[in-house]
Amino acid sequence: MKMARVAILTDRKAAERRWRYGADVFEAYLEEIAASAGIPFERLESVRELKAERCDIAVVAISEEDDETLGILMDFAKQGGTIVSCAGLNRMAGRLGCRELAAAGAGYAQLPAALGGRPVPYRYLLAKPWVPLPATAGAGAAVRGIGTLSAGEGGGTRPEVPLLLEIAVGRGRIVRWNVHIPYTVVAFQxxxxxxVEDGVPAPDGTGALDEGILKADDRCEMDWDRDRLRTDTGYPYYAYPYADWWREAFVGGLLREAQVKGLALPFVDYWPEGVEQVAMISHDSDMNIDESAAATLDVLKECGIRSTWCMLEPGYSAGIYERVRQEGHELAYHYNALEMDGGRWDRGEFERQLAFIRERTGEPIVTNKNHYTRYEGWGELFRWCEQYGIRSDQTRGPSKKGNVGFLFGTCRPYYPIARYDEQNRLYRVLEVGFLTQDLNHPSLPDTSVIAPFLDAVADVRGVAHFLFHQTHIWREPGVADALRAVVREAKARGYQFWTNERIWRWEEARRQVRIVRDGNGAARVEQAPPDAVIWTPAQDGQAGSAVRFGVKCVRYAVKNEVGS
Structure with missing residues (x-):
């Protein structure tokens, strides 16, 4: 079977125009969404390249909308190609039998089960809807609407506004998502x-974000009321990894388009052979009491796991570090920018503290979590991490009892995007956020959140990251028991415990895999680790091994040809 060729068009000229006027091109994040899912694609910077590349599926992230560009895209579709757009191509609406509506802010969409959707509505953060004109709508029409889109924040469902449009054009078609998926994913994450200022506090008093300390969770795009559930014991938590769901919806759409064409679209699995999902335990040394470190090491040994130790200046004594190393744990950085603890948000201070921790531990130190989740601006932290050799960050997590869970809509490791002043490049720092900290502590939720967190993470095959401070493990027997409960419940669900460094190293290794077409059009896998797993959508009559991105897929071990 021939391999589908996917291209993502991020038109350089159109992007530069936006950057010139201080506008972001978050549409470019579609490349990271595809890369994170292991989808092979070619990057195009001009629509004219589309004529030469002979692609099967063209994802138009951003393009010019002049007559020449639209003509090339229409010709591509008429000749049998598939175009995919996320809330773009608005000048084409009329010629495709549709009408553009006003853009809508946050709202909720219903994705049908046939497209891998869940029963729960998906929160989106920006939509630019089209609706079919009456003459083109209906059964057998050239324009088919799928799913439903609400009117926006607080609006009711409007069944006449579809989530997705499939538009027949000649021998091909145009698939247009009415939700701006890349913006939605970026804004959640x-x-x-x-x-630059405090966030809005929870109306029920469980999330006092307005305490005068700038933190990662001061920018959260969830709704306190609609996006939280309560556990059996009454603790509220953000229940839905919406960003991961939208990623899955987009990638699943690409896989289905390949199926429609009878083509293979192989992709690299999230995890290596034998791993379905990963759990991670991290610690923040804070009080730096040796006895607390020893107590934590004892609990970890009892549980049989390895964890990540984020070290705050001045750190522990040398003997503790030696035991941490011997027992296979990772030594990491805990940058202090909290003024009340003598810290400062400053590049030089970031460098000074990191140099101290590296010298004190004798370790290279490649991952970080900020003390108290202190955060300012947009990309400064990631630039500092890049500059000083920090390869992965864990800062994006909750600081309050009432905003635990998926407050950033994700449990997947991801590379964040810069703003327009850096031309929306990707930072080479893998973000691995956490779900909660110190369960059973008097000021935090109890262990009733463990099961819903683990089940939701397993559903998207992400990282279930729990933070436990050594001092609380030592002083609060209930916190130590909560750590034991996390490990017990996670192992029962098939989780494997990794350190942050191991997660980063695997993510880098899997992104080196190349799936290319050979001279016969079949897929060939190159530069793959021996334990990498490759999937491709099952074709008609072919039994699927598992469901990935809402699509039945066939699993292949790494070999020269896939899907042939």
């Missing part, structure tokens, strides 16, 4: 803007 990183916020809709920089952290």
């Amino acid at each position: 990183q916020g809709s803007g920089p952290v």
